[in-house]
Amino acid sequence: MGSLATENCTMEEHLEVEDNRRAERSRWVLNPPEPPGLWRELMGSIKETVFPHGNKFSSFKKQTGSKHFLSVLNGLFPILRWGRNYKAEKFKSDLMAGLTLASLSIPQSIGYASLAKLDPQYGLYTSVVPPLIYALMGSSREIAIGPVAVVSMLLSSMIQKIEDPVADPIAYRKLVFTSTFFAGMFQAAFGLFRLGFLVDFFSHAAIVGFMAGAAIIIGLQQLKGLLGITHFTNKTDVVSVIKVVWRSVHHPWNAHNFLLGCSFLIFILVTRFVGRRNKKLFWLPAIAPLISVILSTLIVYLTRADKHGVNIVKHIKRGLNPSSVHQLQLKGPHVGEAAKIGLISAAVALTEAIAVGRSFASIKGYHLDGNKEMVAMGFMNIAGSLTSCYVATGSFSRTAVNFSAGCQTVVSNIVMAITVLISLELLTRLLYFTPIAILASIILSALPGLINISEAYNIWKVDKLDFLACMGAFFGVMFASVEIGLLIAVTISFAKIILNAIRPGMEVLGKVQGTDIFCDINLYPMVVKTPGVLIVRVNSASLCFANANFVRERIIGWVTEEEGENAKGRTQVVILDMSNLINIDTSGILALEELHKELVSSGMELAIANPRWQVIHRLKLAKFVDKIGGERVYLTVGEAVDACPGPKMLNLEVLVT
Template sequence: MGSLPTESLSVEEHQQQQVEMDDTSRTERARWLLNSPDPPSIWHELAGSIREAFVPRNKLSSSSRVKQTWRRSAFSFLRGLFPILNWGRNYKASKFKSDLMAGLTLASLSIPQSIGYANLAKLDPQYGLYTSVIPPLIYALMGSSREIAIGPVAVVSMLLSALMQNVQDPAADPVAYRKLVFTVTFFAGVFQSVFGLFRLGFLVDFLSHAAIVGFMAGAAIVIGLQQLKGLLGISHFTNKTDVVSVLGSVFSSLHHSYWYPLNFVLGCSFLIFLLIARFIGRRNKKLFWLPAIAPLLSVILSTLIVYLTKADKHGVKIVKHIKGGLNPSSAHQLQLTGPHLGQTAKIGLISAVVALTEAIAVGRSFASIKGYHLDGNKEMVAMGFMNIVGSLTSCYVATGSFSRTAVNFSAGCQTVVSNIVMAITVLLSLELFTSLLYYTPIAILASIILSALPGLIDINEAINIYKVDKLDFLACIGAFLGVLFASVEIGLLAAVTISFAKILLNAVRPGIELQGRLPRTDTYGDISQFPMAIKTPGILTIRINSALFCFANANFIRERIMRWVTEEQDELEETTKRTIQAVIIDMSNSMNIDTSGILVLEELHKKLASNGIELVMASPRWQVIHKLKSAKLLDRIGKGCVYLSVAEAMEACLTSKFAALSNC
């Protein structure tokens, strides 16, 4: 009997030692957080971003940096800037055969489309052809996509004409208008380059996928309605882009007989031919070349018809003179001073974002099919440089075209050499064949543009967006209706505003959830999502589901936490006559915090402490712990309130709770 107290005492001592060891381990792991090095400064991250944009990552290891000579470092930089230096060394003749055929097929589609898109941008036809020469060559040197086809596109062409007409009327002074377009192209290239150099690709994402779907569909309809001018041979047409103004102008012209039926007959005949060719190409993949070559055949046949029948004498409108030859320099035409500088810069920014969004979406779509990754920031740099050079060589904003990229892919391209072949072919056409296009009817260019528009309208994707996310669908519809019934700017503004509103709604009212321990695990989950989760009496566990704990949501978080504390306190007092001992805040989802968030944490600590409740923080991220230390908040509330995980915080709270009970 006398040995029992001794055994009991030894067991108690053993338990006490175990508790002390656990406390020591938790304290040590908490120090990993508290003593972690300071995160890199914003300037350090900026310099790293620029370096990563050009220097391959495998060249940035510490051992390599020590051993690399200046020459090898320079070569690594050049390989990052010009990807062609990487894959060009292993380029084989078998690949060139595929790229040659793809490039020639691409050129047959690009030549008539480029002329039509230049007309859509209110520029002379040769500027569309110029834009299919220099930008593809620059992209071939700097771009990382193997399939993307570079040149003018319908949406950007329409965007430029719609926005630029408010600055300069192309009909009143085409030379001044053209100079401003080159200036816009220069600014677009500068913005694109800056986005890529400073890893600002997220700015492009402000135009969400849903917004782009709606914008593209609205733009396709507007572009299609504007082609009625060429399809009907209308002389007087509105400069506005909204559907009401365009249809009003069409009906007015029809009513007063300001149109010529021969244009309509010729255009519709070849439009039917183009649509049939597209249908056959989709049904039979081996005939992919038919829809690709159909536009060029249409141009050749319609030009012959007009020339042989003298249809231009009977009201059929024709292209007339197209200036041939190499791209002339336009560096002296850039308007970098003057009253329109701010407006051209703004239009350049809008064009840059829209062009990048389309190009990166197209490039990533086909890259995923081929199974390789496309670096968005490098793409931005490549697009930027090609548009800067393009602005100096009589080109307007170029980007990746979905329809031409699909043709390039179907034709079996292996690398961007297909773009080089296409550019050389267009250049030869400028040198040799532009005089043959004098009698090309405008109606054919309109029918070519109309035949390419169905690919921009994705009804199935809009339905899918509606099923998945109603707020995303609202952005989609906002962009669509804005472009259709107001203007391009209004459509873009509506899309961005709704997308921003969605972001702000999530930021201002973030998800804040009560957590419980999942049975037979150390994992804590939302009790609403996991009804089987077990709540610990006297300890409230809360997770903040917001990447940024900031001024926008700090007060909302404080009020929600205090409300839950009050509700839990009342419930405990009614059922168990106990009180809340601690509140654990899981900060694993909060990537950063600002001064407002720090102030709210301090206020929470004071309010809870006045009621005898301990505030505990679990899993704060690197930037958060750094700012808490910089603000000396941990010195004021105690460094013992920070733990590596919710499980450890809970264990520490339970240990202190039982210790308090045993002391009582």
């Protein structure tokens, strides 16, 4: 009897020590560092984006003035870091890649300018300044910068609703430059303030559908150049375009344009097929568009086909990028529209560029910082808007060519830009007789890469709601407009987010015997529920106005079920595992207060485990911690369970036995 009493005393002392340690760890949870304010978070985001990785701001403050400046420069211009170790062997690879890239970029840039309803030289201008700025500030080694088909069509489809590019080309051009300026500002802001998540509202599924729909619309619009149609619709929906094409078939149209364009389209597609079958001939599909331009221009010049109805480019302005600072319309009636167009263009351009950059970076085995890419894209488009360029971004087709050509760094972009610059200075007169049909065929040849049927099928298999967003974007672009298509896709994506937020996943947890691990009782039937304790985990990042009442009602429902199932042992404590919650608003706190009142009125208690510092900070400010008692806040679920009266007495009995 004496030894038994001694053992009881020893066990009670042991439990008391454990209680003291548990109380101390609870104080850790209740007294975390104060979370940073909004201004500190914003400034921290800018510092992380501007300063190089590993250069903490605390050490930055200890540096001298010159080192301050160099550190900022290294953060903004990655070329200063890797450029020190740049060798001649890399330059040889970059030189060949840049020249190959230029051979594809020159004809594509001219074609995309026509797609944007601009004169041909503006496409070439966009292949000069933005790639040079990106080479200084960007971190992708393979991405090829310049105009792309989707953004070109996006700009023309929205801006021509405000200004007619035929009736008033100067006003239209000014609005293009202004929209480009706003696009650059938005992109830079996204990167500096780490707001890249805004671009993610254009989900992968939405982009797949949008790209496919845009590719079909772009292809139909190229029938104007391919058939030599003079009067064409400004609308972008498929019904309007097909009506115009159908009417033109019943009226005289020039077969020479069609024959010339289709011949070279077949030539480009055949070279692409050959290049895919034989990787050593990667250069053949890359230079095929330039060969097509040279040969077709020569044919038209020698045969004087322009006198027989073949439409040609005619005059391309010679010279370097002229300044367009005075053409920006930052005041006036269309500033709001220009900002809206800039925002949409910025988001679409960033989505395409970052997707392209990351896909090739993963092949090469390095990480691409999305926020720094946004800053680089933003500054290059701001600079472009001041030098007669429109929105530029990363092109998938040209990036693939750059990668296949063996580029080592972004110096290939510099080589490409210089080559285009020389062409602007010396070769524009030679392009006078270039047929419009060839530009249409070059654009058409690039479109199959935008239609990804296999990816759409994968989306259908994996997530039906994602597929709905994909099809919403596709049919919206096809039968309404580009903006409507994007709006439908974003709306469906938002609806999906709201649906998940309103009804978050919730789990009742049980303990894996012999461990301190707590798992979902439905997912792991072998786990054991603790008598008298209901452990609930909310699988949501936020407890807010959208889901707070649902969470409260679900917990009360489980408590009621427990009461009905356990006639002997009723629930005494509800433990709320907050490990997944990173935010809580006033509605969430109010729901917890109501839950606490209902439990107390039924003779139960509420405890919380593992709250994040932002959450516990707000719970303390709202005095919720005072209401449930600081001793009811625990570091882990295991400690919360051990602190409950039932399990504690059970543990004591086991130890005594």
